[in-house]
Amino acid sequence: MIRLAPWLLLIALTVYALVDCMQSDEDAVRGVPKLFWALLIVVLPLLGAVGWFVAGRPEQPRPGTGPRQQPRRPRGPDDDPDFLRRL
Template sequence: MLRVLPYLLILVFWLYGMVDCALSDRRQVRGGLSKTTWFLISVLPVVGIVLWFALGRPRGTTPPRADRGQGRRPVAPDDDPDFLRGL
C-alpha cells in the first residue's frame, strides 16, 4: 500500500489541478497564456500542474458583490416585508 500512495497522491493532485484549470475564469488566468494553453500544459501530470499552480492560476480574488449598491436585502421570505404584506 505504501508503494501505491505516492502515485495516488500525484493522481489526486493532477486531477484537482485539471479541474481547477477547467473551472477557472479565463479572464483572470495569469502567465500571458490562454486558458486552453494552460489546460494543455496541465495534461503533463507533475510538471504541468506545478506550472499551473505557480504561474497560471488566478490569485485569490473576492467574488463579485451581488447587491450592486441596492442596500441589504432580506434573506428569507418571512423577513421580507413585501412578501408578508401579500399574505
C-alpha cells in the same frame, strides 16, 4: 500499498489542477491561455500542476487588501421600513 501512495497523490494533484483550471475564468488566468494550461497539466502532470498553482491560477483577493465592507447588522422590526409599512 506504500508504493502506490506517490502515484495516487500525483493523480489526485493532476485531477484537482485540471478541474481548477477548467473552472477558472478565461480572462483571469495568468500567463498563457487556459487551454495551454490544461494541455500542460495533462501532458506533464507534476510540472503542469505545480506550474498551474504557482504561475497560472488566478490571484484570489487576500483578506485585508480589498475595500472593507461592513457586515450587515441585524435590524429589529421597528428599524425595518418594509415591516413598518405593512402595519
